[in-house]
Amino acid sequence: xxxxxxxxxxxxxxxxxxxxxxxxxxxxxxxxxxxxxxxxxxxxxxxxxxxxxxxxxxxxxxxxxxxxxxxxxxxxxxxxxxxxxxxxxxxxxxxxxxxxxxxxxxxxxxxxxxxxxxxxxxxxxxxxxxxxxxxxxxxxxxxxxxxxxxxxxxxxx
Numbered sequence: 001x002x003x004x005x006x007x008x009x010x011x012x013x014x015x016x017x018x019x020x021x022x023x024x025x026x027x028x029x030x031x032x033x034x035x036x037x038x039x040x041x042x043x044x045x046x047x048x049x050x051x052x053x054x055x056x057x058x059x060x061x062x063x064x065x066x067x068x069x070x071x072x073x074x075x076x077x078x079x080x081x082x083x084x085x086x087x088x089x090x091x092x093x094x095x096x097x098x099x100x101x102x103x104x105x106x107x108x109x110x111x112x113x114x115x116x117x118x119x120x121x122x123x124x125x126x127x128x129x130x131x132x133x134x135x136x137x138x139x140x141x142x143x144x145x146x147x148x149x150x151x152x153x154x155x156x157x
Contacts, residue, residue: 007023007026010067010069011067014066014067016063016067020049021045021049021052021056021060022060022063022064024045024048024049024052025041025045025057025060025061025064026064026069026084026088028041028044028045029041029070029082029083029084029089030084030088030089030090032083033091035073035075035081035082035083035105036081036082036083037079037080037081037082038054038057038058038061038079038080038082039054039079041057041061041082042054042057045057061080061082064082065082068085068135068136069084069085069088070082070083070084070085071083071084071085071138073096073138073140075096075098075103075105075140076098076100076103076142077103081105085136086136091107092109093109094107094108094109095107095108095138095139095140095141096108096138096139096140096141097140097141097143098140098141098142098143099142099143099144099145100142100143100144101144101145102145108141119137119139123137
């Protein structure tokens with residue numbers, strides 16, 4: 001996981017600079033186990049540095065996404081969520097399980113051999129078919145908790 005000089009080099013290679021604000025936002029993402037919204041990041045960053053504005057947080061997240069440092073997700077709750085790409089994170093590789101009724105998110109990391117083989121075979125097949133190399137992947141599965149009958153019935157109507 002890059003620190004200090006490594007982050008500086010990464011930003012320089014992208015034609016940008018590592019500012020204190022950008023480093024603060026990266027540190028917030030590194031320290032979180034959750035999928036944070038820009039507002040979540042803003043509230044934490046603003047307590048550390050009151051001069052950080054929400055617009056700056058959005059611009060920084062856009063830059064970090066373009067640089068391949070951050071993933072941006074839409075989990076269906078009308079708020080983009082962010083997390084660091086695994087190579088910059090302490091998190092294990094995972095996929096997302098998203099409940100379409102309550103919007104809860106489960107990070108799925110308990111892969112069995114068949115699941116790993118399926119993903120590898122799919123990845124290899126796509127690389128051959130389209131003649132490219134897959135750099136990283138994020139898979140999301142949306143589900144409906146049918147055990148909660150009231151939510152299930154309201155979802156059907």
